[in-house]
Amino acid sequence: MQKSMKLLLRISSILVLVLSSCVTNTVVKDYATVPLEKTFFEVPYFSDPAFDYVYKANITVYGKELTGIFIAKKINDTTHRVVFTTEFGNKLLDFEISETDFKVNSIVDELNRKMLINTLVSDFRLLLRSHYVIKKQLDNNENTVYLTEQGKMFNYLFISKSANTLSKIVHSSKRKEKINLFFSSENNIFATKIIIQHITMPLKIELNYFNEHAN
């Protein structure tokens, strides 16, 4: 009896392991894997060092809203400077971010919380990253999807077939979506509208391109 019990336990634990490893997120549920067309993908949206990327920003966090101006600029091959100011121009935060490092040049006391800084840095890193190594390619009628790895996490890059632009990035663990980034771009040079939507916490960052010559 004891022996059969042990066997049963062993079988069930193996079963759990097998089943759980089969469980994947539903990001690319209706997509078919296709052969890789290329091994790298370059995101153009924040990659030009001659360009000042300036956006009106609306941040909703835990039901509270914070608005201001989001500014990003590529200052060398690896690093972006990111500044968030009020509409009046007061600097609220000033970061330098690369894929492996970050530096806080300044931050106002009200925002100086470790968890908030870490969240913003990882969001901005995802937003500003330009170079991806493609591990897998998937396809359906609307999009081509490039699966890329980031440590233990995955980034799914959705390329709209009709516009031929990057329209979405899903940042995900093996089982769970964490962050969705939505891009609208008319020229594939910069994005006119960006939404960073967290799935696991109530945080949404909306950026609208700042056209100084708009009416």
Add this chain to the structure above:
Amino acid sequence: MSDNEITVFKQSVALVSKKIKTLSTDFVQYKHLDFLSKDIETSGKMVFKEPNSLLWQYKKPYSYSIIFKNGKILINDEGKKSAVDIGNSKLFGKINKLIVGSVSGDLFDDKEFSISYFKNKDQNVTKFIPKDTALKKYIKQIELTFGKEDATVVQVKLMESSEDYTRIVLKNKVINAKVDEASFTN
């Protein structure tokens, strides 16, 4: 400026700012960040009515307005309205006074600022360094430029550091025209 010039200048500014019951002006704001290739430009209008109603409204490139009135801040962000009760917040009181004072020129409070005076051919320039530690965190120095002819402010420069500042150029200023109370509703 010599001591005598400072006295004459302060008197002429005080005379003008004392007469101000209402003030409306257009403005262009240039945000200078040293690492950017050009300044970020926004523009709009500002309306003030005694004793302390203030509208600061951006029209380009987006629509965003902030109203200070009776201890409240009313915000309208592209039609999305919100209100913040600031009650007796000393800091906001100071910010309100600072904005109005910057535009009217009535900022010569030695208790609040260390003040220095400069002149060139057409303009007088005053530099104010806040003494309040809370205010000092946001603004290192305020520089007001006055036209010599009418002793009113033509430019406000808010310095965050030596490299980064906000420069606001005032134009089409109208003093003591009738201002409707409705200007200060959200």
